[in-house]
Amino acid sequence: MTEHISSVETIDVRFPTSRHRDGSDAMNPFPDYSAAYVMLRTSTDAEGHGLVFTVGRGTEIEVAAVRSLASMVVGQPVEELLRDPGALARRLVGDSQIRWLGPEKGVVHMAAGGIVNAVWDLAARRAGKPLWKLLADFTPEQLVAQVDFRYLRDALTQDEALDLLRTASAGRAEREQRLLADGYPAYTTTPGWLGYDDEKLARLCKEAVADGYDLIKLKVGANLADDVRRMAIARAAVGPNTRIAVDANQVWGVPDAIGWMGELADFNPYWIEEPTSPDDILGHAAVRRALAPIKVATGEHVHNAVMFKQLLQAGAVDVVQIDACRVGGVNENIAILLLAAKFSVPVCPHAGGVGLCELVQHLAMFDFVAVSGSLDGRAIEYVDHLHEHFTDPVRIKGGRYLAPTAPGMSAQIHAEALTAFHFPDGPQWSAVTEA
């Protein structure tokens, strides 16, 4: 019998990060980094792993969505799926009834992305390559076939995408060697969580510089006086040559963003991230005009390629922050990377949480080797949490991500962690409930 997908299992797994306020910001004071974990199995016992990152409550809704979409994958012939993951992505995103619940946004879109990513993990394992390398070895024609151009053509046609990828083909081999030798730049958010005290902030800032980072990020937006004090502490700790980005996690309206950032401008912030609603394209454009030369960054909550297209068309962002688990999976992220390259805007992926570093590094590295061909102004976010639970954790050295070499998308969580942190029945949670 032809090999087919025999099961799609999904697991609600939550890590109690809020107990130490790791990950705390102005919008998310007490996140519990969590995931709707996705595991595909084939009839020959091959596996593909993916996950939808969440921050605690509501993960059960994401799990329900993955379960609903799973019926479109179970029973499918594996060879066909792996030959054309774009067709699966279009089918999951385009189901004429489920589409009503998006379209192409929120819970159902993220669930589709989790499944699509698990299929890509399976594809990369089967090819014996890390995902970044699998994609970087595709021809321009193969890559363009991954993208749904329906809503993108007014900004990027298939032919323009092909031209862009063909131009980038020239230096692929040389860039791959550079990547394997030197890794990919990282920046760190570890010092800047809002729930950390001043002493911890200063200490972590100094450690970041000592560890080789030239860009760190601080959370802002809860209290202006606190932000001024914390920026002063951070600037004093890192000196004038380390860039400090700040991140408001959407707490402001447009006029608030402009006013508040005016008060922080003396500390020379590198970018302001999520100054307002991620849906507010025109608002980001207004903030960018008002605050230049401070850069504007967003993306972790930008729900699809149509929104990224407009952020670029409107000149609303200096930095595109893709997220591996927000949009409809690898396919839609290829579209976003192509759009960013077309508009010559650098991509600095959102990461942290649980598994986001592991997954998104593949997309950034693929971008460097085969799409934008550049590291200028680029860095992948890095946060030192929860990597120990992954079978192929990220490796950081001297402020850089080393290129993963194991086959797959690095999404697999150790079985023991899935059991221990399973919500609400795993021992890490049932103990709390009983306490």
Added chain:
Amino acid sequence: MTEHISSVETIDVRFPTSRHRDGSDAMNPFPDYSAAYVMLRTSTDAEGHGLVFTVGRGTEIEVAAVRSLASMVVGQPVEELLRDPGALARRLVGDSQIRWLGPEKGVVHMAAGGIVNAVWDLAARRAGKPLWKLLADFTPEQLVAQVDFRYLRDALTQDEALDLLRTASAGRAEREQRLLADGYPAYTTTPGWLGYDDEKLARLCKEAVADGYDLIKLKVGANLADDVRRMAIARAAVGPNTRIAVDANQVWGVPDAIGWMGELADFNPYWIEEPTSPDDILGHAAVRRALAPIKVATGEHVHNAVMFKQLLQAGAVDVVQIDACRVGGVNENIAILLLAAKFSVPVCPHAGGVGLCELVQHLAMFDFVAVSGSLDGRAIEYVDHLHEHFTDPVRIKGGRYLAPTAPGMSAQIHAEALTAFHFPDGPQWSAVTEA
């Protein structure tokens, strides 16, 4: 003991409308009109009803989301909830963990809207008024207090909203009398479903004119030759004086929309609805510039007030189509009505499906009495499906909605229908499964 919310029940109810292709369009060939039905009960056995409209598969995800949010409502004191539904809306939409799954969009936002609407239904029942009248009797200050202005201030401040409402206060009593006497204009989509044959199209077009409608709507976008033929049939059937709107349900990209509509321009279409992705604000603006004087309409899939704000700021729409069940409930729709009034753009609500006519008529009538104060260019969509299942169904006469007079938001479905069409266990579905 203080009266409190004792339970939030949610029911997956689906009507097999796809069997006759009622509701068929280019994006939704076989919808089964459905709902995640929401019923609040208080400790004194008072009830509030709401629903989240869906089109079949995936309703179970919406049900899961309502269940997850329900814990934020159960146990709450009723008096406090009814005194400030805006606080509940902000709490449901702003939960710092669940917010990650939106924010303010898709499955979780619609679930919040379903619960908020059920609270408003309870409030209106308790006040002994239909919802439109309850809202129209609020002071400008009370109305403005319903709105979360955080992301809206660059387009509409609280003071501007107050001014606008105070100006509209003058004619409230007179407009209420007109509404009660004459009703509110309707338009009909009944003739134009894509799955209907030419004979049925012509017959239903003529019936619509005979029934008093001066605006009908046809679905387009699946096949250009078919659309040209169907537009010719419809135009011949209704004559030159009845307006014909067309609706592409998002199947086009921006260049396709402009090209395709060029081929239909000779038939004098009144508006083109959903020419492309509902997320594409700049795309709608480009389509509008290219196709004027054909109007551009959208809104049934526009996921929150931030998106409506930008559609208005960008001059992207001639017609704002609010939906009672897409955004975060009555509160967010008040914000959208205020934005539309500020930009002097008429609101023509999306309806049809199941219950959408029943719910949204209250918002349009409130808008006429207390916000925009106008009927110019305004009409509520009407489709003659499934009204028999409601305890307070819409009443249409001479192409107009008669104002509902029963207390509440008209959202209640008969208990027998909830049982019969419960998915997958109700007799209407188990019979199919067994066949």
